[in-house]
Amino acid sequence: MDDARDPAPRSEPSAEAARRHLPLAPTGNSSAARVLDDWYVVCTLRELQALGERPLATQLHGTPIVVFRNRAGEVGALLDRCPHRNVPLSDGSVDGALLRCGYHGWAFDTEGECREVPSLCGQAEGKARTVQRFACREQDGLVWVYATPEVEPVREPYVFRWMRDSAFHSGMESFEVEGTVHAVAENALDVPHTAFLHKGLFRKAGGGNEIEVVVRRWRDRAEAEYIGEPRPPGLAGRFLAPGGGVVQHFDRFVLPSITEVEYRLGERSQICTVSALTPLTATRTRLTAVISFRLPLPSAVVSPVLGPVARAIFKQDAEVLKRQVESIERFGGEAFASTELDALGPQILRLLRQAERGERGVGRDEGEPAHEHRFKMRI
Amino acid sequence: MDDARDPAPRSEPSAEAARRHLPLAPTGNSSAARVLDDWYVVCTLRELQALGERPLATQLHGTPIVVFRNRAGEVGALLDRCPHRNVPLSDGSVDGALLRCGYHGWAFDTEGECREVPSLCGQAEGKARTVQRFACREQDGLVWVYATPEVEPVREPYVFRWMRDSAFHSGMESFEVEGTVHAVAENALDVPHTAFLHKGLFRKAGGGNEIEVVVRRWRDRAEAEYIGEPRPPGLAGRFLAPGGGVVQHFDRFVLPSITEVEYRLGERSQICTVSALTPLTATRTRLTAVISFRLPLPSAVVSPVLGPVARAIFKQDAEVLKRQVESIERFGGEAFASTELDALGPQILRLLRQAERGERGVGRDEGEPAHEHRFKMRI
Amino acid sequence: MDDARDPAPRSEPSAEAARRHLPLAPTGNSSAARVLDDWYVVCTLRELQALGERPLATQLHGTPIVVFRNRAGEVGALLDRCPHRNVPLSDGSVDGALLRCGYHGWAFDTEGECREVPSLCGQAEGKARTVQRFACREQDGLVWVYATPEVEPVREPYVFRWMRDSAFHSGMESFEVEGTVHAVAENALDVPHTAFLHKGLFRKAGGGNEIEVVVRRWRDRAEAEYIGEPRPPGLAGRFLAPGGGVVQHFDRFVLPSITEVEYRLGERSQICTVSALTPLTATRTRLTAVISFRLPLPSAVVSPVLGPVARAIFKQDAEVLKRQVESIERFGGEAFASTELDALGPQILRLLRQAERGERGVGRDEGEPAHEHRFKMRI
Incomplete structure (x- = not known):
C-alpha cells in the first residue's frame, strides 16, 4: 500500500484539469x-x-x-x-x-x-x-x-533590446495592474489617450499636426511607425530633442506579451521603454518595465527626472485599466468599438488569437509583413 | 477603416444584452x-x-x-x-x-x-x-x-400628491436600502409590524380594538382603507389628533413603485408620507420620501419633532429589510407565508407582475376596482 | 383568506429544498x-x-x-x-x-x-x-x-468517554476552523505532521524508531494502534511518562464526527483528547475538545501547562487547515495522494461515505473489524 489513494476518485493532478476550474475565462x-x-x-x-x-x-x-x-x-x-x-x-x-x-x-x-x-x-x-x-x-x-508544465520549451525568453547595449543607461521597475495582457499592451502602445489621461505630463490635447501612421503585422509581432511626428511636449520630449524637430517613433508588440516604445532623434538621442507583461490571471497582469536611453546629457541628470514622470504616467494608466476591468465585469463582457486610431489594439488581439491556436512559427518572422495599412492622425 | 471593429466578435451594445449578464435575477x-x-x-x-x-x-x-x-x-x-x-x-x-x-x-x-x-x-x-x-x-x-433606453415614454413621471399644494408643508429625504421594491413598498405600507419593530416609536403591541380594513385593487394601484382606527400613539398621533378620536387612514401603492400613507382627522389635520422607490438592482432600492402635513400647529414646532422620529423609524426598517435580503440569499429564494393581515403585499406583487407583462393601461384607472375584499384587524 | 399565500408560486419550506440552494457542495x-x-x-x-x-x-x-x-x-x-x-x-x-x-x-x-x-x-x-x-x-x-429536521432520532448523542469518570480531570474548549470534518478529523488523528507543523511543541523530526501500526475499521468507527511507541518528547510526554518508556497509544474516529486520541502508561497515567466536530458548512467546522487526564501529579500543576501547549498546537493546525481549504478552492477540488502513513484519513472517508448512504447500523458494532492492516512507521 505504498502509493495508496483515497477511496474517493481523485482528479488527475494535471495543470490542465486544475486550470479548468480556475476563474480564467470571464463570461462574455x-x-x-x-x-x-x-x-x-x-x-x-x-x-x-x-x-x-x-x-x-x-x-x-x-x-x-x-x-x-x-x-x-x-x-x-x-x-x-x-x-x-x-x-x-x-x-x-x-x-x-x-x-x-x-x-x-x-x-x-x-x-x-x-x-x-x-x-x-x-x-x-x-x-x-x-x-x-x-x-x-x-x-x-x-x-x-x-507557461506549459512538463515540456521542453520550443523558444527562448525575450531579450530586452537595448538593455545589454552599453551605449544605453537602463532602469527596471515592476508593477501589478488590473487588466488583460491585451488591454495593458494596447494602453502601453496607444498614442491618442496620452493627451487626455496624461494631460500635462505627456502630450497635450488639440494638437494640429496631421501625421502619417504605417501599421505592419508579421506572424510574431506588429508595429506602428509614426512619420513626421513633432517632438512630444513634456520633459521626456525636451531631453530627447532639446531643439525640437521631427522624431522617429515606433510602437511594437512582440508575442507573447512584449511592448516596445522607441523614440529616436538622429544617431545619438534615443529613449526606449520595453515592458514584459505576465498574465497572472485573465485580468491581472504583472508589468516589468525597462527604460533605456542614450542622450547627449549625463544620466545623473536624466534619471532623477525621467523616473518620477514615468511613475506618475504609470499610476494614471493603472487606475484607468482597473476601471476598465470593473466596468467590463459589470457588463459581463467587452463591447469595444475601434477606430483607425486604435492602430495596434486589433493587431495585438489577432496575434494573440493566432498564438493561442498555435498558428505562429517558432523563430522571428523575417519576411514581408502579412498586413500593412496607412492612415492619418491629428497630433 | 473608419468604424473598425476588433476582429473578435463583439456583443451588441444593447442594454438588453448588457442586462442579461447582470446579477438581476436572484436564483429561486x-x-x-x-x-x-x-x-x-x-x-x-x-x-x-x-x-x-x-x-x-x-x-x-x-x-x-x-x-x-x-x-x-x-x-x-x-x-x-x-x-x-x-x-x-x-x-x-x-x-x-x-x-x-x-x-x-x-x-x-x-x-x-x-x-x-x-x-x-x-x-x-x-x-x-x-x-x-x-x-x-x-x-x-x-x-x-x-427605464427603457431609446424609446419615447408612454407616460409621465408620478406627481407627488401633496407637495405642490401650498396648504401643506413638505420635506424630502433620500436613502438607499437593501430590499426589492416589493419588500420596501410592503414594509412602508404595513401596519402590524409597527407595534413590534417600532415599539415605543409608533404603535404599541397588544391593542384591543378590532377595526375593519377594505382592500381594493385597480389596474394601476391598490389601497387599504382602515375604518374605525383610533389615533395612533406616539408624537405623530398626538400632532394629528391632540384630542384623540378616530382617524381616516389610507395606504396606497401606485405603479411602478410609489407608496402613499395618508392620515387625516377632519378637514384641517393631515399627515402624508409618499415614497418613490427606485430599483437600483434587484435587491437594492433608493427611497425618496416626501412627508407633507397640514396641522393646526406651526410647522416650526412640528418639523423638528417629526424629522427625527421618521428617521429613527426608517433606520429600524432599513435594518430589518437588510436582514430579510441576507436571509433570503442564504436560503436561495423567498418562501413567504402570508395572512390576511398582509393587506397590500400580495396585491403589490400582482400589480408588479402584470406591469412586467405589459398588462396595465397607460392612464389612471378610473373604473371600479378589479378586486375588493374586507377583513378585521386587532389594533 | 386565513392562510393566504402570495400569488407567486412559493418554494416549499422544507429543509431539503432550502439546502439545495446552499453552497454546501464545493465543485470538484x-x-x-x-x-x-x-x-x-x-x-x-x-x-x-x-x-x-x-x-x-x-x-x-x-x-x-x-x-x-x-x-x-x-x-x-x-x-x-x-x-x-x-x-x-x-x-x-x-x-x-x-x-x-x-x-x-x-x-x-x-x-x-x-x-x-x-x-x-x-x-x-x-x-x-x-x-x-x-x-x-x-x-x-x-x-x-x-441534523435531520422533523424526525425522531434513531440514536443518542456521543458520550465523552473519560469526562464522566471521576478519576479524570477534564477541561473543555471550543473553536471554529476552516476545513471539512474529514480534514479536521484526519489532522487531529495524524501522527507524522506533528514533527513538522508542531516542531518543538510535540514530536521532533528524524526520529529513528521503527514502530508498528495496526489499523482497524468497524461499521461505526476506525482506530490506529501504535505498538512500541517511545514516550513523545515535549511536556505532555514528560507528564505522562516522567521516566520515559513505551506508551500505549490509540487514535480513533467514531461516526459521525468524533476523534479520540488516547495515551496511556500503565494503570495510573493517561492523557486523552476527544473532539466532537460539527459541520457548520461543508468547509467550516466547530471543534469541541475535551482533554481528560489522570496522572500521578496534582491537576493544579498539570492544567496550567497542558492548556497553553494544547492551544499553541491547535493554532498551528487551524492555520494549516485554513490554507488547505483555500488551496483546494483555488484548484477547484481536492487531489490527495495518500501513503500508508495516512493511517486513518482514507478510513474516515470510507466511514463518512457509508454513513451518507445510510449503510451503517444503529448501535455500536461489537463484531470483528471489517478491515485490518499493519504497517511500519519511523518515529
Whole structure:
C-alpha cells in the first residue's frame, strides 16, 4: 500500500484539469488570451534572493506556481500544491536542495520529484507524489517561467533590446495592474489617450499636426511607425530633442506579451521603454518595465527626472485599466468599438488569437509583413 | 477603416444584452420585478448640481447609468460605458455641451451621439460610437429617468400628491436600502409590524380594538382603507389628533413603485408620507420620501419633532429589510407565508407582475376596482 | 383568506429544498460529507444561558438554525427563518415559552408551532406558519442537535468517554476552523505532521524508531494502534511518562464526527483528547475538545501547562487547515495522494461515505473489524 489513494476518485493532478476550474475565462466577450507555449517573467532574481529560505508564490494564467532557489543556486518552478494534502508549497521552506512542505514535511527537488516523505519506511519517490514542474530561466536579472508544465520549451525568453547595449543607461521597475495582457499592451502602445489621461505630463490635447501612421503585422509581432511626428511636449520630449524637430517613433508588440516604445532623434538621442507583461490571471497582469536611453546629457541628470514622470504616467494608466476591468465585469463582457486610431489594439488581439491556436512559427518572422495599412492622425 | 471593429466578435451594445449578464435575477423564488416602461427617481437636482463638472453614476434595474447636466443646463442620462474601450463615462467630465470620457477623450451629447474623437481625421459620429440614452425629466426638484433606453415614454413621471399644494408643508429625504421594491413598498405600507419593530416609536403591541380594513385593487394601484382606527400613539398621533378620536387612514401603492400613507382627522389635520422607490438592482432600492402635513400647529414646532422620529423609524426598517435580503440569499429564494393581515403585499406583487407583462393601461384607472375584499384587524 | 399565500408560486419550506440552494457542495472532488441522521454539538449550555433573552444563531451542514432556551428551561432548535417574511428568527427574542420574531411579532414554541400572530383575529396556528424543528438534547453541558429536521432520532448523542469518570480531570474548549470534518478529523488523528507543523511543541523530526501500526475499521468507527511507541518528547510526554518508556497509544474516529486520541502508561497515567466536530458548512467546522487526564501529579500543576501547549498546537493546525481549504478552492477540488502513513484519513472517508448512504447500523458494532492492516512507521 505504498502509493495508496483515497477511496474517493481523485482528479488527475494535471495543470490542465486544475486550470479548468480556475476563474480564467470571464463570461462574455473578452480579449483575455492564453498563450501557453512561451516564457513570462515571474519575478526579479533580487526578489527571490531577498526571501531567503522562503519560496515565492505567484501565478501564470491563474495557475498557482511556487518559485524557489535552493542552496546550490538552482531555481525551480513547481505547481503550488503539495500532492499529499494540497496545501501550498509556497507556505513551506527551502531545505538544502529541496523545497519542503510545512504540513507533513514532504520535500521536492527542482524537477518536482518527491525526495523525502518523513516517517515513511519505503521509498519517497512515486508518480502520484510528483509535482508538475515548469521550465525556468534566469536572464537579465529576471526569472522567466515557461507557461506549459512538463515540456521542453520550443523558444527562448525575450531579450530586452537595448538593455545589454552599453551605449544605453537602463532602469527596471515592476508593477501589478488590473487588466488583460491585451488591454495593458494596447494602453502601453496607444498614442491618442496620452493627451487626455496624461494631460500635462505627456502630450497635450488639440494638437494640429496631421501625421502619417504605417501599421505592419508579421506572424510574431506588429508595429506602428509614426512619420513626421513633432517632438512630444513634456520633459521626456525636451531631453530627447532639446531643439525640437521631427522624431522617429515606433510602437511594437512582440508575442507573447512584449511592448516596445522607441523614440529616436538622429544617431545619438534615443529613449526606449520595453515592458514584459505576465498574465497572472485573465485580468491581472504583472508589468516589468525597462527604460533605456542614450542622450547627449549625463544620466545623473536624466534619471532623477525621467523616473518620477514615468511613475506618475504609470499610476494614471493603472487606475484607468482597473476601471476598465470593473466596468467590463459589470457588463459581463467587452463591447469595444475601434477606430483607425486604435492602430495596434486589433493587431495585438489577432496575434494573440493566432498564438493561442498555435498558428505562429517558432523563430522571428523575417519576411514581408502579412498586413500593412496607412492612415492619418491629428497630433 | 473608419468604424473598425476588433476582429473578435463583439456583443451588441444593447442594454438588453448588457442586462442579461447582470446579477438581476436572484436564483429561486423572488419578488424582484423589472418594470421597464416607467419613470424612476435617480437623484435630486441639487445632488447633480453639487457635482459641478463631474457626472453622477447610478443604476436602474442593475444597468449602470450616467446622469449629467451640461453647461446649457440640459440633463442627459446615458448607459455608463464608453463604446470605445468600455470605461465608465461617469469617470469623465462635463465639457461644454458634452460629456467627455477620461481615457481617450471621446465626447457625447445628451442624446448619446458621439461628437468628438480626438486625433481622428474623419468624422466623429458613427452608429457603433453612439451610447444608449434614457429619457430624462426634471420635476419637483428631482431627476427622473425612464427605464427603457431609446424609446419615447408612454407616460409621465408620478406627481407627488401633496407637495405642490401650498396648504401643506413638505420635506424630502433620500436613502438607499437593501430590499426589492416589493419588500420596501410592503414594509412602508404595513401596519402590524409597527407595534413590534417600532415599539415605543409608533404603535404599541397588544391593542384591543378590532377595526375593519377594505382592500381594493385597480389596474394601476391598490389601497387599504382602515375604518374605525383610533389615533395612533406616539408624537405623530398626538400632532394629528391632540384630542384623540378616530382617524381616516389610507395606504396606497401606485405603479411602478410609489407608496402613499395618508392620515387625516377632519378637514384641517393631515399627515402624508409618499415614497418613490427606485430599483437600483434587484435587491437594492433608493427611497425618496416626501412627508407633507397640514396641522393646526406651526410647522416650526412640528418639523423638528417629526424629522427625527421618521428617521429613527426608517433606520429600524432599513435594518430589518437588510436582514430579510441576507436571509433570503442564504436560503436561495423567498418562501413567504402570508395572512390576511398582509393587506397590500400580495396585491403589490400582482400589480408588479402584470406591469412586467405589459398588462396595465397607460392612464389612471378610473373604473371600479378589479378586486375588493374586507377583513378585521386587532389594533 | 386565513392562510393566504402570495400569488407567486412559493418554494416549499422544507429543509431539503432550502439546502439545495446552499453552497454546501464545493465543485470538484471533495471530502465534505453530509451525514444527516446523527447528533452534533451546536453550543455549550453556558453560551446559551449567557445570551439571556437572545437566541443563538448557528448552522448545521449550511442550514441556518436558531437555538433558544425558553423561560421554562426547555431548549428548542428551529430552522432560522420566520415563515412569514423570512427574516432570521435569531434576530428575535425569547418571550416566556415562545421565540418571537422581531419584524411582525410572530411567536413559536420549541416544536416550531406558531402560537401568536399579533393583530390577527383568527387562530395563529397553521401548517404554512410552522417552522421546521430539530431534535435537541442537553448532555455533558452541551447542546446537541440532530441534523435531520422533523424526525425522531434513531440514536443518542456521543458520550465523552473519560469526562464522566471521576478519576479524570477534564477541561473543555471550543473553536471554529476552516476545513471539512474529514480534514479536521484526519489532522487531529495524524501522527507524522506533528514533527513538522508542531516542531518543538510535540514530536521532533528524524526520529529513528521503527514502530508498528495496526489499523482497524468497524461499521461505526476506525482506530490506529501504535505498538512500541517511545514516550513523545515535549511536556505532555514528560507528564505522562516522567521516566520515559513505551506508551500505549490509540487514535480513533467514531461516526459521525468524533476523534479520540488516547495515551496511556500503565494503570495510573493517561492523557486523552476527544473532539466532537460539527459541520457548520461543508468547509467550516466547530471543534469541541475535551482533554481528560489522570496522572500521578496534582491537576493544579498539570492544567496550567497542558492548556497553553494544547492551544499553541491547535493554532498551528487551524492555520494549516485554513490554507488547505483555500488551496483546494483555488484548484477547484481536492487531489490527495495518500501513503500508508495516512493511517486513518482514507478510513474516515470510507466511514463518512457509508454513513451518507445510510449503510451503517444503529448501535455500536461489537463484531470483528471489517478491515485490518499493519504497517511500519519511523518515529
